[in-house]
Amino acid sequence: MAEAGEMKVLDSCHVSPPPGSVPNTSLRLTFFDLPWFPFPNIQRLFFYKFPHPTSHFMETIIPLLKHSLSLTLQHFFPYAAKLICPPPPGKPYIHYRDGDFVTFTVVESSADFNHIVANYPRDVKVLQPFAPKLLPTEAEDGIRFLPIVAFQGCH
Secondary structure: OOOOOOEEEEEEEEEOOOOOOOOOEEEEOOOOOHHHOOOOOOOOOOOOOOOOOHHHHHHHHHHHHHHHHHHHHHHOHHHOOEEEEOOOOOOOEEEEOOOOOEEEEEEEEOOOHHHHHOOOOOOHHHHHHHOOOOOOOEEEOOEEEEEOOEEEEEO
């Protein structure tokens, strides 16, 4: 079995919508959201070949990605919000307040890119390090605050 390779964190930050661009907002979950609650988080991986040095990636591509993500979150702010889970009989809901963010991490891997993206079965443990990690759940007075999404770029 091929290994995922050594992972080195190059940058980790929080990306928010532009300050003051989104008002504090609460959104109730819909009937269509609730069936997903018992399932683990969905993790999607997209791989793209980038044949340039890491320094070029960090100096040109990453600042553009962060800026673009910030502007996108202005329109899709629930991704930066927290999922609030009050104790029963309260119902979960999404709450955004100014300053909420998504975690954006950039890592460098020594893994064999061709093996990682190949179209054949492989152990999921090889791909697991490439999936972004959500921040830990916070709790206060029995109310749980869960992050909704995290992003990870890998070079």
